[in-house]
Amino acid sequence: AQSVTQPDIHITVSEGASLELRCNYSYGATPYLFWYVQSPGQGLQLLLKYFSGDTLVQGIKGFEAEFKRSQSSFNLRKPSVHWSDAAEYFCAVALSGSARQLTFGSGTQLTVLP
């Protein structure tokens, strides 16, 4: 069975600093990969997704993520964090060839300092 690991439970960065959230997956084939953001009191919002092709994907709100097959990673990055980026971020994988079931990581809580 596939699994997703987000090793950082909580990350704190200063506004304007760069950000990288880690995500590692365990699966025999190339999965579909997603990053979601959960703002306080709201549901999940899709930031970006990777299915195939260019391993560097661009998302909304200035986020990007890079798929590295050799490392089984799909880390989320942003060059300059804004205070409004404070939220919880979830990495998720879906089965290759049948992108119906999602497995989520445990989430990373991002705090942004002024």
Add this chain to the structure above:
Amino acid sequence: GAVVSQHPSRVICKSGTSVKIECRSLDFQATTMFWYRQFPKQSLMLMATSNEGSKATYEQGVEKDKFLINHASLTLSTLTVTSAHPEDSSFYICSARDSPGAGGDGKLFFGSGTQLSVL
């Protein structure tokens, strides 16, 4: 860690029947739960936000009379797909927030999902 139990994991039903999906927080209280629907190769779509003791808040375009949500207790929310049609076939997933008001840390936990197939 906290666990959210979603049941059933898979259900097959005939067109026109109703199907109930349960989402339970096993070791924490959740005043807020979320229901999502997933489409092939696409992201999750938030259907509604379920609040304990009050009416659910539905997202635009989601038929509230078709997708009935009940959140009668702090540990249980149900989604009933009424008069199901083949186009309702999808993967439904719930999430529950560990309520800060009940001593939780507000963290979100996900169920394992329900695959609904309507024949």
